[in-house]
Amino acid sequence: MILLNPGPVNLSDRVRKALLNPDLCHREVEFSQLQTRIRQQLLQVYNLPQEHWTAVLLTGSGTAAIEAMITSLVPRDGKLLVIENGVYGERISKIAQIHGIESIKLHHSWGDEINLQELVKLLTQNPDISHLAVVHHETTTGRLNNLSHLATICREHQIQLLVDGVSSFGAEELNFDAWGITACAGTANKCLHGIPGTAFVILRRNALPGKDTIPRTLYLDLGSYCQQQDLGGTPFTQSVQSFYALAEALQEFAEGGGWQTRHKYYSQLANFVRDGLLAMGIKPLLPLGSSSVVLHAYYLPEGVSYEQFHDYLKAQGYVIYAGQGNLARSIFRVSTMGAITHADMERFLGAVKLIGKLG
Ligand SMILES: *Cc1c(COP(=O)(O)O)cnc(C)c1O
Numbered sequence: 001m002i003l004l005n006p007g008p009v010n011l012s013d014r015v016r017k018a019l020l021n022p023d024l025c026h027r028e029v030e031f032s033q034l035q036t037r038i039r040q041q042l043l044q045v046y047n048l049p050q051e052h053w054t055a056v057l058l059t060g061s062g063t064a065a066i067e068a069m070i071t072s073l074v075p076r077d078g079k080l081l082v083i084e085n086g087v088y089g090e091r092i093s094k095i096a097q098i099h100g101i102e103s104i105k106l107h108h109s110w111g112d113e114i115n116l117q118e119l120v121k122l123l124t125q126n127p128d129i130s131h132l133a134v135v136h137h138e139t140t141t142g143r144l145n146n147l148s149h150l151a152t153i154c155r156e157h158q159i160q161l162l163v164d165g166v167s168s169f170g171a172e173e174l175n176f177d178a179w180g181i182t183a184c185a186g187t188a189n190k191c192l193h194g195i196p197g198t199a200f201v202i203l204r205r206n207a208l209p210g211k212d213t214i215p216r217t218l219y220l221d222l223g224s225y226c227q228q229q230d231l232g233g234t235p236f237t238q239s240v241q242s243f244y245a246l247a248e249a250l251q252e253f254a255e256g257g258g259w260q261t262r263h264k265y266y267s268q269l270a271n272f273v274r275d276g277l278l279a280m281g282i283k284p285l286l287p288l289g290s291s292s293v294v295l296h297a298y299y300l301p302e303g304v305s306y307e308q309f310h311d312y313l314k315a316q317g318y319v320i321y322a323g324q325g326n327l328a329r330s331i332f333r334v335s336t337m338g339a340i341t342h343a344d345m346e347r348f349l350g351a352v353k354l355i356g357k358l359g
Helices: 013-018 029-045 062-073 087-098 116-125 147-157 222-230 240-256 258-279 306-315 342-358
Strands: 053-060 080-084 103-107 131-135 160-164 181-187 197-204 295-299 331-335
Touching: 013 240, 029 053, 029 197, 029 222, 029 240, 053 062, 053 222, 062 087, 062 160, 062 181, 062 197, 062 222, 080 087, 080 116, 087 103, 087 131, 087 160, 103 116, 116 147, 131 147, 147 160, 197 240, 240 258, 258 295, 258 342, 306 331, 306 342
Parallel strands: 080 103, 080 131, 131 160, 160 181
Antiparallel strands: 053 197, 181 197, 295 331
């Protein structure tokens, strides 16, 4: 089955084989070495020096890393501004609400570009804002939010930028220094091609809460994770097999040429699919150049329901992904992450062409 959903992704053979490595206790030196290696590999993805940056590993899905980032890094006297232009931005607002973090939102319709004038206005009206949270690649619609524009604004207003990079880390440019990023949450099972179970936050060491800070949560406290991981330990049991897979996936990633190569490869596949679907009259949701290379959203062909389309393609060996909320009945999404080939996507287009004839 070819997975065209935005994670979990199809695994390469070498990553799948890594899952069969020996059973391991998370209190043994072998685990400690594995964990340290992954933390280094993650920093290397965007060439971040270890003196200033750290990668904290968590067992959970991408949302765990985002919740850990928001709850650990926005202090009790801080105030968060959340940019919403899709499901995942709205999820960050929910996290803030649930944890009683003072927050306001800059809301947009799903898929809309960030309104920078409104952003500046909000920041000027609320000089007590300390942190800005934004989704880099809004998987809801495929829109890639422009972080470099935000960087300038954050710098002027002296606020810290927290990024949900869950569906962009490893495949899109993330210029941590130039864009003034304080922290970025990611996951093993999207653009890095590992399995679900491990998530992480890359953060500036000086953004960690002080030792005397009482954390908002026990399980998602980045401070204690970082402290113990620096000593080779872990506060709680980690998903050992998922670590094996991630270490191998990161090795494969580096050998392949890093994020730039992955970006180029995804881009080729995405453009191939986009051109092929356009030729059949299937139109993309966003204008050219607004989407990430990771995922594109398309309007369903006329007269075909998502369920019909999905079930037909699944029978041909392809899992596409539905739209969320109000978009559920009008769009479908195609992600070209994971160990998939040009030939896979050629067959996919062939299958879509046939349903056009059936419909
Ligand atoms: C996938 C995704 C998440 C996390 O989803 P999980 O189901 O928790 O892995 C968060 N943000 C974005 C932008 C995503 O694409």
